Amino acid sequence: xxxxxxxxxxxxxxxxxxxxxxxxxxxxxxxxxxxxxxxxxxxxxxxxxxxxxxxxxxxxxxxxxxxxxxxxxxxxxxxxxxxxxxxxxxxxxxxxxxxxxxxxxxxxxxxxxxxxxxxxxxxxxxxxxxxxxxxxxxxxxxxxxxxxxxxxxxxxxxxxxxxxxxxxxxxxxxxxxxxxxxxxxxxxxxxxxxxxxxxxxxxxxxxxxxxxxxxxxxxxxxxxxxxxxxxxxxxxxxxxxxxxxxxxxxxxxxxxxxxxxxxxxxxxxxxxxxxxxxxxxxxxxxxxxxxxxxxxxxxxxxxxxxxxxxxxxxxxxxxxxxxxxxxxxxxxxxxxxxxxxxxxxxxxxxxxxxxxxxxxxxxxxxxxxxxxxxxxxxxxxxxxxxxxxxxxxxxxxxxxxxxxxxxxxxxxxxxxxx
Amino acid sequence: xxxxxxxxxxxxxxxxxxxxxxxxxxxxxxxxxxxxxxxxxxxxxxxxxxxxxxxxxxxxxxxxxxxxxxxxxxxxxxxxxxxxxxxxxxxxxxxxxxxxxxxxxxxxxxxxxxxxxxxxxxxxxxxxxxxxxxxxxxxxxxxxxxxxxxxxxxxxxxxxxxxxxxxxxx
Numbered sequence: 001x002x003x004x005x006x007x008x009x010x011x012x013x014x015x016x017x018x019x020x021x022x023x024x025x026x027x028x029x030x031x032x033x034x035x036x037x038x039x040x041x042x043x044x045x046x047x048x049x050x051x052x053x054x055x056x057x058x059x060x061x062x063x064x065x066x067x068x069x070x071x072x073x074x075x076x077x078x079x080x081x082x083x084x085x086x087x088x089x090x091x092x093x094x095x096x097x098x099x100x101x102x103x104x105x106x107x108x109x110x111x112x113x114x115x116x117x118x119x120x121x122x123x124x125x126x127x128x129x130x131x132x133x134x135x136x137x138x139x140x141x142x143x144x145x146x147x148x149x150x151x152x153x154x155x156x157x158x159x160x161x162x163x164x165x166x167x168x169x170x171x172x173x174x175x176x177x178x179x180x181x182x183x184x185x186x187x188x189x190x191x192x193x194x195x196x197x198x199x200x201x202x203x204x205x206x207x208x209x210x211x212x213x214x215x216x217x218x219x220x221x222x223x224x225x226x227x228x229x230x231x232x233x234x235x236x237x238x239x240x241x242x243x244x245x246x247x248x249x250x251x252x253x254x255x256x257x258x259x260x261x262x263x264x265x266x267x268x269x270x271x272x273x274x275x276x277x278x279x280x281x282x283x284x285x286x287x288x289x290x291x292x293x294x295x296x297x298x299x300x301x302x303x304x305x306x307x308x309x310x311x312x313x314x315x316x317x318x319x320x321x322x323x324x325x326x327x328x329x330x331x332x333x334x335x336x337x338x339x340x341x342x343x344x345x346x347x348x349x350x351x352x353x354x355x356x357x358x359x360x361x362x363x364x365x366x367x368x369x370x371x372x373x374x375x376x377x378x379x380x381x382x383x384x385x386x387x388x389x390x391x392x393x394x395x396x397x398x399x400x401x402x403x404x405x406x407x408x409x410x411x412x413x414x415x416x417x418x
Numbered sequence: 419x420x421x422x423x424x425x426x427x428x429x430x431x432x433x434x435x436x437x438x439x440x441x442x443x444x445x446x447x448x449x450x451x452x453x454x455x456x457x458x459x460x461x462x463x464x465x466x467x468x469x470x471x472x473x474x475x476x477x478x479x480x481x482x483x484x485x486x487x488x489x490x491x492x493x494x495x496x497x498x499x500x501x502x503x504x505x506x507x508x509x510x511x512x513x514x515x516x517x518x519x520x521x522x523x524x525x526x527x528x529x530x531x532x533x534x535x536x537x538x539x540x541x542x543x544x545x546x547x548x549x550x551x552x553x554x555x556x557x558x559x560x561x562x563x564x565x566x567x568x569x570x571x572x573x574x575x576x577x578x579x580x581x582x583x584x585x586x587x588x
Contacts, residue, residue, distance in 0.1 A: 097476070197477040197484025202579040225505035271505065279493030329579060334484045349483055350490075358472065358487045358584040364507040366582045371509075 017409035018391040018402075019383035022376040025206035030418070031325045037415050038304045039065030039322075044155065044162040044175050046306035046319055047071050047081055049333060051159060051193040057100045057115065063321040063329075064163065064305070069152065070094050070104070071161060072115045081163035082117035083150035104149070117149035158188035160317070176302060177244035179395075183251040183298050186291065187310055192338035196349065199332040199356035205369035206376075207305075207322035210330060213365050214299050214307045215408055217241065217252050217399035218388055223368065224361040225271040226354065230284060231259025232311070232361070233297060234266075239399035246414075247393055247407030248303035254399060256286075256296040256312070283353050283360075286312045287344070303408065311361075313344070314351035326373055330366075332356050426521050426533050433524050441522050441532055441559060444566045449515035452587055457502055460587055461495040465562050468492055469570040472588055475553065478574045486575075486584060498587065508585045512541040513550070515588075529560035529569065536573070538588060540581070551575050551588055 024030055039045060047062040053073040060071050061084060068084035086093045086106040093106040103120065105112040111122045121144070127137025152163040155172040162172055173181055203210070213219070220227045221234030228234045239254040266272040278284065286296075292310075300308040307318040315336065321329040332355065336348050354360045386409075389401035393410045396403050412418075444463075451459050464470065472486040489495055519535040533556055540550035553575035560569045573588040 098480075195482060197480075197482035198474060199484070199486055200474070200579050201582060203582050223507060225501075271507075273505065276500070276505075279496045280491045282490070283494065283497070345483070349485070349488060352484060353487055353489075356486055357580040357582065360501055360506065363583040363585060367508045370582055 016391040017393065017406045017413060018387050019385060020405075020409055021383045022379055022381075024418075025208065025373060025376040026325050026380070028325055030416070031322075033416055034304075035065045035322075038412075040067070040165045042166055042169055042415070043304055044164050044169060044172050044302075045304070046160065046302065046317065047163045048161050049159055049193055049195065049317065049335060050079065050156055050161060051195050051335065052098070052333070053079070055100070057102055058098075059094070059096075059101055059115075060098045061094055061096070062319075064152075064165065065322060067165070068092060068094075069163065071163070072101070074115055079154055079156055079161055080116045081152040081154050081161070082113075083152070083165075085150065086111055087119060087147045087149055088122070113149055117151045119144045119147045119149075158185065158190045159193050160184075160188050176249055177246075179242050180244050180249040180251050180300060180302070183242065183253065183300055184302075184308065186293070186298065187308060187315065189291070193335045194338055194340065194345075196334040196336055196345070196352075199334070201330050201357035201366060202323075202327060203330055203366045203369055204327050205366075205373035206325055207320050207328040209369045209372055210307070210318075210320050210328065210365075211301055211303065211408060212405050213369065214252070214301045215250050215404035216402060217254070217404075218402060219368075220361065221265060222269060222271060223364055225273055225276070226360045228266060228269060228272045229259055229274075229276050231257040233399075234259075235400050236262055236265045237399065239397075241396040241399065241401060241404055243393075243395045243404060243407050246411050248411040250301045250395075250404045250407070252297070252299040252399070252404070253295045254297045255294060283350050285347055285350065287347060289313065301404075301408075303411070309355065311354065312351060313347050314355060315348065316352075316355060326377075330357075426523055426531055431524055433522055433530065437524075437530065438520070438522050440566060441530060442520060444559065445517045445520070445532075445534060445555075449517055453513050453515055455586075457499045457586070460499060461492050463568055464492050464495060464571070465560060465567045465569045466492045468495070468568055469572070470495060470568070470587075471571075472573045472575065472584065474578075475574050475576050476578070478572075486580070495587075502585055502587075506585055508583060509542060511543075511586075513586060514539040514541070514547075517555070525558065529558060532557045532559055536588070548581070550581060551577050551584070553577070553588075 045064040048060055048071050052060050056073055056075045058073045062069050062071050069081050070084050072080045074080055084092045084094050088111045091106050091108045103112050112120050114120050124136055125138050127134040153167045154163050237254045237257055242251040261274055296312055298310045305320040309316045316332050316334045319331040336345055355362045386402040386405045389403055393407040448463050470489045477484050516537045517534050521533040523531050525531045535554050538551040539547050541547040556572040558570040559566050
């Protein structure tokens, strides 16, 4: 299973995680270990929102690591998650992205399963009678019960569905921890969610680079003109970097300001456009919602594969689905709340112009990730530098820091034994 | 939302050939504007109160309102042009728009409803050309003071994944 036969000799700085070896982004053996230890064992992975499957039998295809799963609403209102792989000959039996089913039937030999993944029947199990003979059939000791689909552990937290191939994983809330969990529950407090739609992009970079991007409060006020010019996110804001006890999950929490010139954060910043005026500023028609309780932005990273975005009135989950070392699919699910009036829904949709593969503050994240990956491919023996605000781990009470990236790699080293 | 649009080809009202040629000319000029990278001229293809949207087919077909980009005025198009030319960091690329399969119908005296297929081919510096975005324009074209302009242009794309980013208009 684990293809690394010996501990890897990576050039980490002793005791710190401030220098990330390029090989972590390019080495296939490391990637195989990541899939085994981060995606398939010991972690809860996001698979969808309960609002995507409102009725019994509704299902969607989703992904954990490189394994496809089917997420289904059961008759009793619960959710099941099974691997999209027939127990017979390994066929990905489900080919609809979304649908409604009473049973799952593999098209190849019609093995059929109930919505929880239990095998309920298969053709010619008792053989086929021909004259006084019975041809074929399964062996006497063949048991349906031991040939079901792979069933995953499932927890639904206020409408957000997580699953794990590892039935021994700790309870979800303990996995996330109270620090980041409080910000999760600020958005997902049990309110009914409404589905606004999807954006899907394929980014030619290592999956960890997207986790880093949302643990990096240093870049938004530099790379993204809209953030620095309009004050949505920049270095002079009141911010907090929250991290869980093990360093893997985080919340970047901040309050917008009015933007404009400020020598400390705009002088010399080429992306700051002092005279930029929107011809139609409805895209930034921000209305404070009572549940914010202060912060205008909270960006959560739930390791390894989920980002939850609240940027002013725009809300989304962003799901990382790796394809080997140098590519991942990034699926955005935008949502609102059942209590939103038409004006608030329109506002959330307008602000969605900032996000996604074409968004004013997101399109260029994918671009820089692609260029990072190209740089890493050029060298096997170099490392990045993540020393902003020191070399330690933990949280921070400002956003001029790379501490969350270091914290993630601290945890990563422990689990990966690298 | 989709029903009426999708049946456009079945409607029997035909338009004069000359109108059809004017429409095809409009699309040819539109494509040339984008492929020549004359982005500042792009908003002039639209009326002041225009709608411009780029929408994944999955959202469109399921009636989900989220768009990849959604603009509601010529002003928003101008803001996009500023982003494309000044603020969005990206690796530049050429586009080539191939537009075909026009279905044009008169829209009760206030212009034309037009459907057309499109393919956008992307070519980055030093790279092979690739199919970047494939879909269908679902448009409303009006005579705006003697010039044909888009009152509504919806680019419904089949492509299930955007290859990293989408910077320039479609």
